[in-house]
Amino acid sequence: MLTPTAATASSAVTSSARSSRRASPLRASGRSAARCSSCSMRQLCMPQGLSSDELPKLEALICTARSVQRGEALYRSGDRFDNLYAVRSGSMKTVMAHRDGREQVTGLRLAGEALGLDGISEDAHACSAVALEDSTVCIIPYTALQTLCREISSMQERLHKLMGEQIIREAAQMMVLGSLSADERVAAFLLDVSERHAQRGYSSAEFNLRMTREDMGSYLGMTLETVSRTLSRFQKRGLIDTQGKHIRIVDLEGLRQV
Amino acid sequence: MLTPTAATASSAVTSSARSSRRASPLRASGRSAARCSSCSMRQLCMPQGLSSDELPKLEALICTARSVQRGEALYRSGDRFDNLYAVRSGSMKTVMAHRDGREQVTGLRLAGEALGLDGISEDAHACSAVALEDSTVCIIPYTALQTLCREISSMQERLHKLMGEQIIREAAQMMVLGSLSADERVAAFLLDVSERHAQRGYSSAEFNLRMTREDMGSYLGMTLETVSRTLSRFQKRGLIDTQGKHIRIVDLEGLRQV
């Protein structure tokens, strides 16, 4: 993994200062204009199946990285949509808000996963993306990506699949929220995260879930207390082993059968 | 509206007969190879903003229509993905199933709306699309559409927005399922349907909802009894007027404030 680029000075940036910085991301701060060429995202967010002469075009596209502090927003609901992102390290949550102010976590993005598709249809982001821990993301300018997709069909294919995956992922989550009991929701969530860790080459049996119980509850449509109780019960049943945010899956098959 | 093209012979087509017919849609049956050129879908599923020399290309693309009987599946979960669709008349629901057999309604498509994006990421459909009433759809071959999107950027733009819209729509539904009370869910649903009717030029205050109470409940993550009770209560409060599937919104503002 690359070292995080240019963890910028002050830890407490005001909201207005942050949004002005976003206009010219890390690029502006000199040494932080890190090329993403050695970034592991290349295989992840981008195609399998590019010919060697096409690769440079892609590298020219994914040109900068940005670091996002824990709790900081990469983008906010309503922000103008310019870029897609790929989580390079760390993890993020996406949050959507009602007009009445109620917020709900609508997604979790682990290292290697794409982010920002919610902005495409309205030219503005529909949700906010907040770092669950100090994280870095690759920035992918959307219009440039579109141009590339017109030139390289495998690139187009990949972008469409990426969007299609999100459509399916969200539909699956609708099913979780609409049909499953509290126990089933938590089990399904743990299995989902486990599988996604495995897909990226990390341990599927043991991982840190940087979300709080409240985030999980919000994502799963239940209260933080119920999440906590459910995890405790799973532990007593010997399905998992939790110590705060560290989770180890003990009985995978048992968890599947909850 | 066009007359439905070639309402094919038998009303009770066996499942196997139906799937063999799907390979070569209505085109095979002679008089049914209806061009969609006068189809109102053209403005709906396709761009605002095509130059006049590009239009013919599009018309060549959207080449056939298909009629789907009430209760019949346009495609099923697991079917190979070849086409996108646009509902020309009638309405459809999308249904997803767990491995354990439980099914849930994941979407409602009214006339003028797009269908089938769930197939893109896996080359196979992730859910089934079932007609809520006798309906017709336009068929849009996906690979041809992709090619066109590489030639015409406004077409690409439109397809991406279409996918982006579905991403946002589903995220919003996740919020409905995760955060709202039964009353709020039903109110939100009615308002959503009303608004979508309005967008397509139909009455926003009065419409037929061809879903059953069970479908609605499934979509909203509640039981059919609760849906029914909620609608009854809304009626007593003077918010709506229901007679079975016919729904009239009496107090729009009141419904918004539920």
Next chain:
DNA sequence: CGAGTCATTGAACGCAGTCAAAGCACGTGG
């Protein structure tokens, strides 16, 4: 060390689910 955030656990309540029974609309066949 103290303040704040996060997690856990308990007790009581309430919303929506479940079970059950009518009622209604529609189409089909006698």
Next chain:
DNA sequence: CCACGTGCTTTGACTGCGTTCAATGACTCG
């Protein structure tokens, strides 16, 4: 044309799961 069957809807009574309220404990970071 009516009788009947089927599928959908409505309404009631009771139950139970998950929420709410509350208190305590654990961990982190100035």
